[in-house]
Amino acid sequence: MATDTNSPVLMMEGVVGGYGRMTILNGLSFSVARATITTIIGPNGAGKSTAFKAIFGLLNLSAGRIILEGKDVRGFSPAALIGEGVCYVPQGRNIFPELSVHDNLELGGVALGTTKAMRSRVEEALDRFPILRQKARAQASTLSGGQQKLLEIARGLIARPKLMLIDEPSIGLSPLMVKDVFATLQRLRDQGVSILMVEQNARSALEISDNGIVLETGRTRLVGTAQSILNDPRIAKLFLGAEVDLETPASP
Amino acid sequence: MMSLFVQVLISGLAIGAIYALIATGFSLLSQGSQTVNFAQGDFVVVPAFVMLAANSYGLPIWASFIVALVVAALVLGVLFKRLMVDPILPHGAMQLSIATMALSIVLQNGMLNAGGAQAFPFPGINGGLHFGNIFIDWQSVSILLAAVVAVTALNLFMGRTRIGRAIQASAQGPQVARLLGINVARMVLITFVLNAALVTLAALLVSPIYLVKFDNGIGIGLAAFSAAIIGGFNQVRGAVVGGLLLGVVQNFAATFGPTQYRDAVPMLLLIIFILFRPQGLLGRAEERRV
Numbered sequence: 214m215a216t217d218t219n220s221p222v223l224m225m226e227g228v229v230g231g232y233g234r235m236t237i238l239n240g241l242s243f244s245v246a247r248a249t250i251t252t253i254i255g256p257n258g259a260g261k262s263t264a265f266k267a268i269f270g271l272l273n274l275s276a277g278r279i280i281l282e283g284k285d286v287r288g289f290s291p292a293a294l295i296g297e298g299v300c301y302v303p304q305g306r307n308i309f310p311e312l313s314v315h316d317n318l319e320l321g322g323v324a325l326g327t328t329k330a331m332r333s334r335v336e337e338a339l340d341r342f343p344i345l346r347q348k349a350r351a352q353a354s355t356l357s358g359g360q361q362k363l364l365e366i367a368r369g370l371i372a373r374p375k376l377m378l379i380d381e382p383s384i385g386l387s388p389l390m391v392k393d394v395f396a397t398l399q400r401l402r403d404q405g406v407s408i409l410m411v412e413q414n415a416r417s418a419l420e421i422s423d424n425g426i427v428l429e430t431g432r433t434r435l436v437g438t439a440q441s442i443l444n445d446p447r448i449a450k451l452f453l454g455a456e457v458d459l460e461t462p463a464s465p
Numbered sequence: 466m467m468s469l470f471v472q473v474l475i476s477g478l479a480i481g482a483i484y485a486l487i488a489t490g491f492s493l494l495s496q497g498s499q500t501v502n503f504a505q506g507d508f509v510v511v512p513a514f515v516m517l518a519a520n521s522y523g524l525p526i527w528a529s530f531i532v533a534l535v536v537a538a539l540v541l542g543v544l545f546k547r548l549m550v551d552p553i554l555p556h557g558a559m560q561l562s563i564a565t566m567a568l569s570i571v572l573q574n575g576m577l578n579a580g581g582a583q584a585f586p587f588p589g590i591n592g593g594l595h596f597g598n599i600f601i602d603w604q605s606v607s608i609l610l611a612a613v614v615a616v617t618a619l620n621l622f623m624g625r626t627r628i629g630r631a632i633q634a635s636a637q638g639p640q641v642a643r644l645l646g647i648n649v650a651r652m653v654l655i656t657f658v659l660n661a662a663l664v665t666l667a668a669l670l671v672s673p674i675y676l677v678k679f680d681n682g683i684g685i686g687l688a689a690f691s692a693a694i695i696g697g698f699n700q701v702r703g704a705v706v707g708g709l710l711l712g713v714v715q716n717f718a719a720t721f722g723p724t725q726y727r728d729a730v731p732m733l734l735l736i737i738f739i740l741f742r743p744q745g746l747l748g749r750a751e752e753r754r755v
Contacts, residue, residue: 269644292646301644309637312630320634323627324646368645 220283222247222376222407223268228277228287230267231431237263239431240277245376246424250398250408252439254415254452255428261411262304264428265378268409269301270294282375292324300369304381304411308361308368310354314345317353317364321371331371338367342397359390366397376407383414395421415452419443427452468599473720474713479605480674481712482612486667487689488696488704489616490660495698496636497656499558500550504569505664506686507576512537513668513677514576517585526588526669534665542661546654569682576679589673608670615666616705619659623701632656684728688715691731695738697748706746710734 221244231237237260245251253261266272268279270289279287281297289297300321309317318338322331339346342363348356353364362382369377379398383391391414398408399421412418419425425442427435435448442448487509494500502508512533519529549568553561593602623629634642635652642649667685675681688711696707711731719727738745 290646291644292648295646303641303644307638307641307644309634309641311637312633316624316630316633319627320630320642320645320647323631323634 220247221245222282223409224278224280225264225268226278226280228264228267228274228279230272230274230277231263232272236275237431238267238272238274238277241267241428241431241433242277243426243433243436245407245409247407248402248405249423250402250410250421250439251424251426252410252412252415252418252422253426253428254412254419254442254448255434256452258430259428260431261428262380263431265301265303265380265409265411268294268378269299295324295372295374298373298375300372300374300377302362302365302369302377302379302382304384306358306361307365308353308356310352312353313350314353314356314364315339315349318345318368318371321368325372334371334373338370341370342367357390359386359393362386362390362394363397366394366401370401370406374406376409377401378409380411381413382410383412383417391417416443468597469720471599472601473716475601475609476605477713477716478709479608479712480671480716481692481709482609483667483671483708484685484688484692484712485705485708486612486615486663486670487685488692488708489619489701490663490667491689491693492696492698492701492704493656493663494660495693496701497632498546498550498653499554499561501558501562501565502660503562503565503686503690504572504682505689506682506684507569507572508537508541508661508664508682509668509671509685510576510677510679510682511541511572511668512665513587513672513681514580516668516672517587517677520588530665530669533668534662537661537665538658540661541664542658543654545661546657550657569686573680573682580677580679582679584676584678587672587677604673611666611670615663619663620701628652628655687728688712688731691735694735695745697745703745703747710746 223245225244226242228238228241229236241260241264253264255261263272267274270291274287277287278285281299284297286294286297291301309320315335318335319331322334325331339349344360345364345367348360353361356364366379382394382398386394395417398410402408410418410422419439419442422439425437425439426433427442427448435442487505491502491505494502515533515536516526516529519532520526524532549564550561553564590603590607593600623633631642631647632652632655634645635647635649639649671685689708692707692711693704694707695711696703696705711734714734715727715730718730
């Protein structure tokens with residue numbers, strides 16, 4: 214089955230949704246090109262993480278379509294979305310601390326059911342991340358923060374996703390580890406995985422990204438190449454400042 | 466003296482192995498669904514009565530065991546979860562714990578009304594083996610064997626199978642487990658059914674020794690609760706070690722000390738552990754963040 218390599222892997226079209234009565238996404242629309250890294254930036258409360266939850270079936274949506282490779286997947290369960298080739302690496306620590314690194318990895322394919330095929334995929338993942346192979350039998354809680362993030366990424370890859378949603382991967386990591394995680398994401402992109410990332414560390418994230426999306430109040434304010442967003446003086450002032458200025462309100 | 470020591474050790478290990486089974490179920494439930502089940506001891510007595518009833522209708526004891534297994538899986542597993550845990554847990558784990566205390570009282574009085582206050586004999590295994598002047602009874606040997614097989618099987622299931630790992634994952638991080646497509650609710654239900662199977666096996670093993678009496682659950686539940694804490698709360702391996710240790714210490718205390726303090730031993734051991742090693746034998750000290 215040939216897929217058009219020019220068509221986007223994901224399209225959000227006028228997505229409206231939120232928590233309870235509070236609407237966070239107000240007609241959100243954007244698309245993610247195949248085999249690219251796309252970073253979503255925006256102020257707190259803009260709906261960045263909420264957009265991920267919407268894509269991954271964790272939010273009740275009242276309108277809009279979520280098209281994954283030409284198929285509307287709005288309302289799909291996480292398990293079904295994994296089957297469709299989406300994986301979600303949420304922010305924070307999301308490993309199973311008392312299970313071994315190996316078992317954590319194997320759980321990445323639990324939604325797909327087949328145990329035998331999973332074994333070779335776990336081996337592949339361990340080949341791809343030598344640090345995880347070294348610690349394959351160790352309890353996941355013994356890994357450093359950065360290694361745990363790599364484990365989460367590796368676990369997501371077990372299901373062979375076309376699209377990886379990764380939320381704030383740099384949180385709590387040392388600058389060196391952030392570099393390592395970002396390099397991993399670039400390698401994955403080069404291998405054909407499309408990556409949609411939300412990142413507070415916007416400048417460094419855009420530097421490794423192909424495209425950028427600026428969200429504000431649950432809507433897309435700007436889309437463009439990562440470079441053009443980095444070079445946009447207004448965006449730089451608002452979101453990419455070297456220092457976080459909490460006093461400055463986000464202007465319209 | 467040596468022969469007495471060995472005999473007391475073996476029968477202590479046997480009773481400890483039963484505690485280990487019950488404590489393991491207890492830990493599974495608390496890990497898997499934040500359910501601290503204070504009716505766990507009574508959960509052992511219910512299938513014992515079911516087996517006695519089935520046996521009195523002419524079923525052999527193995528068939529009665531299977532009947533009890535099915536009844537326990539349905540009543541102590543599925544119904545307990547659906548009718549009690551699911552509605553109460555959203556209000557808090559503490560509320561649920563108190564509700565299980567109430568359940569314990571209801572079960573005891575139910576069994577008292579249905580069966581009476583006497584202790585019913587339960588078929589066991591007679592005889593044993595002499596090694597010089599050491600006598601090892603088949604009952605203890607078979608208890609140890611059955612418990613070892615059950616715990617090993619449970620460990621293999623939890624560690625080596627897809628469902629077992631999914632159950633552990635659901636206990637350690639239900640949110641993340643859901644994101645990986647694991648049906649967490651089903652895993653929790655399986656945990657309840659596993660607990661029901663463990664208490665039924667424990668009932669089969671303990672009833673020939675303690676007989677079947679409506680309030681046996683008090684002592685058994687206390688011992689299992691203590692074993693779980695001593696081993697390191699929320700640790701299945703800990704529950705096994707804690708159970709064995711408690712069984713042996715209790716048996717030695719009852720043999721070489723006053724028998725009437727037998728049931729005080731778990732409490733004593735529990736207090737010692739809470740004072741000096743609150744994380745239990747295999748547990749890790751938890752950080753407390755202010």
